[in-house]
Amino acid sequence: xxxxxxxxxxxxxxxxxxxxxxxxxxxxxxxxxxxxxxxxxxxxxxxxxxxxxxxxxxxxxxxxxxxxxxxxxxxxxxxxxxxxxxxxxxxxxxxxxxxxxxxxxxxxxxxxxxxxxxxxxxxxxxxxxxxxxxxxxxxxxxxxxxxxxxxxxxxxxxxxxxxxxxxxxxxxxxxxxxxxxxxxxxxxxxxxxxxxxxxxxxxxxxxxxxxxxxxxxxxxxxxxxxxxxxxxxxxxxxxxxxxxxxxxxxxxxxxxxxxxxxxxxxxxxxxxxxxxxxxxxxxxxxxxxxxxxxxxxxxxxxxxxxxxxxxxxxxxxxxxxxxxxxxxxxxxxxxxxxxxxxxxxxxxxxxxxxxxxxxxxxxxxxxxxx
Numbered sequence: 136x137x138x139x140x141x142x143x144x145x146x147x148x149x150x151x152x153x154x155x156x157x158x159x160x161x162x163x164x165x166x167x168x169x170x171x172x173x174x175x176x177x178x179x180x181x182x183x184x185x186x187x188x189x190x191x192x193x194x195x196x197x198x199x200x201x202x203x204x205x206x207x208x209x210x211x212x213x214x215x216x217x218x219x220x221x222x223x224x225x226x227x228x229x230x231x232x233x234x235x236x237x238x239x240x241x242x243x244x245x246x247x248x249x250x251x252x253x254x255x256x257x258x259x260x261x262x263x264x265x266x267x268x269x270x271x272x273x274x275x276x277x278x279x280x281x282x283x284x285x286x287x288x289x290x291x292x293x294x295x296x297x298x299x300x301x302x303x304x305x306x307x308x309x310x311x312x313x314x315x316x317x318x319x320x321x322x323x324x325x326x327x328x329x330x331x332x333x334x335x336x337x338x339x340x341x342x343x344x345x346x347x348x349x350x351x352x353x354x355x356x357x358x359x360x361x362x363x364x365x366x367x368x369x370x371x372x373x374x375x376x377x378x379x380x381x382x383x384x385x386x387x388x389x390x391x392x393x394x395x396x397x398x399x400x401x402x403x404x405x406x407x408x409x410x411x412x413x414x415x416x417x418x419x420x421x422x423x424x425x426x427x428x429x430x431x432x433x434x435x436x437x438x439x440x441x442x443x444x445x446x447x448x449x450x451x452x453x454x455x456x457x458x459x460x461x462x463x464x465x466x467x468x469x470x471x472x473x474x475x476x477x478x479x480x481x482x483x484x485x486x487x488x489x490x491x492x493x494x495x496x497x498x499x500x501x502x503x504x505x
Contacts, residue, residue, distance in 0.1 A: 140199035140216060142172050142209075146239060147277045149269065156269065162259035165248050169273045170195045170232040170239025174215055175223035181280050185221055186270065187211065187230040188288030188295035190489075191362070191418055192410055194238035197230035213492045220496045220503070226284065231273060233266040233295070235418055237411035240269075243343070244411050255413060256343030263291070263425045267298045271306070282306055285503065289313035289488040290455070291418065294425050297463075301427060304441040311499060313447040313488045316459040317433060318426035323454055326365050327419040330358030334412050343413050355412045356403035363402055368451035368484030437463075438470035445502045447495070449479045449487040475502060 147169045149156065155163040172195045177183065187197050189210070198215035200208055215221045215228055232240040235258070243258035274280045286299045286307050293315025300310040334340055337354025345351065367375075376395040384391035392400070427436050444467065448460030457478050464476035479494045481487035488495055 139203065139205075140174075140208075141203070142174065142196075142199040142201065144170055144172050144195055144201060144239060146170055147273060149272050150276055158259055158265050159262045160260050164234075164241060164259065167234060167241045167269055168239070168245070169234075169241075169269065169277075170236075171273070171277075172196060172198075172209075172230050174198055174228040174230075175226055177227040177278060177280075181278065182282065182284060183226050184274065184278065184280050184283045185226045185228050185285045185287065186274065186283055186299075187215075187221075187228060188270075188286065188292035188299075189230065189233070190288070190290035190292050191422070192406070192415070193292070194236065195230045195232040195240075196238070198228070210489065214496070214499075220500045221287075227278075229274060229278070231270055233291075233418070234269045235261040235266070235414060235421060237414035242411070243413035243417055256416075258413070258417065260420060260424075261417060262421055263294050263298050264302060266421070267295055267302055270295070270299075271303055282308065285309040285311060287311035287313070287499070288315075290315060290485065291422055294422070297427065298425075300440045300442045300444060301436055304439055307442040309503070310440075310442040310444045311447070311502065312444065312460075312463075313495070314449050314452055314455055314460075314485055316455045317428065317437075317463050319422055319455070320459070323365075324423050326361055326454075327423055330361045330419060331416055333357040333361070334416060340412065343416075345412070350407075351412050352404065352407045355407040355410065355415060356400075358403075358415060359406040359410075360399040360403040363399060365454040366485045368453060368482055370451060370482040371484050374482075434466050434470055437467050437472060440467065440472045442473075443502075443505075444472060444474040445498070446474060446476045447479060447488070447498060448477075449481050449483070449485060451482045452485045452487070454485040 149167045155165045156167045193210050196209040198209040198212045217224050232238045235242045243254050247254045286296045288296045293312045296310050296312045299307050334351050334354040337351030340351035379394040381392050446460050446464045448457035467474040477498045481491040483490045
């Protein structure tokens, strides 16, 4: 018998009626399909649900394997499973792909039922609040759940967690916000701008109307390179690559590469094979627009949170620096929110929540068991 945990990605179409799904922008999606995976068993009173919110390029496949031949498990497999911190013997774990994504949930490469053609860049702009509202309708309709034990996620996933605690304070008992902020900095927006321009200036983008298998591979690869630079730290790059040169290249060859360049090439272009360029544009736009205080004031919004909250930062994070998480924690604490703060002493950078599990697991475990 195989020791692999085999899971299936399923799909659920939200019950929207004739009015459709209203977005923050004022636009309407006539249909919304949610791709999701579950791990563990829903208990009798439906009180053991933990919702996983993925980062920018993640998906619903958070743990286990979709098939026997798969060599790499889901992106948070180290956290989810029997006896792990998100214990499937105790909790019913739910992971969804966000709207705007490209792994089964309605996004720009989905077919618009009104036209019979792909949305492409006619897809409406979506926000983190839209993503969270779709998730709430999904867990309520699919599992008949009225309250969630814990919502947890990192990066864009952490933004979703924070929005959950703000939008549905009576529906979330615990919120774990990892490597995220209440609004991203101008520097982060600038990095997203570079990635966006790399994609849109690739001639194969074709104003978003590229055919399957022939999209802006070069542009998306460069955008991903920009992202990877922001996900790592100075120390982690020094440790992983230093100034090592590729052994197969001549040092004075014009096209010879340092190891760090080779790493960016490999990750950038492999990513471009598995992710949709238009989805990337929409998701980084959602990150840019995220600002919890835009309508009602930063502190006023945070004061409405009633969930027990854990804010986790990463000491070496250059994308969402630790001081942004500390400011978020300080504001929540001063507004009377039951909030705990922890800074991971990781030198990996922003990706620390996907790498340094020995630092993250004890903190999350302590918070869940408190």
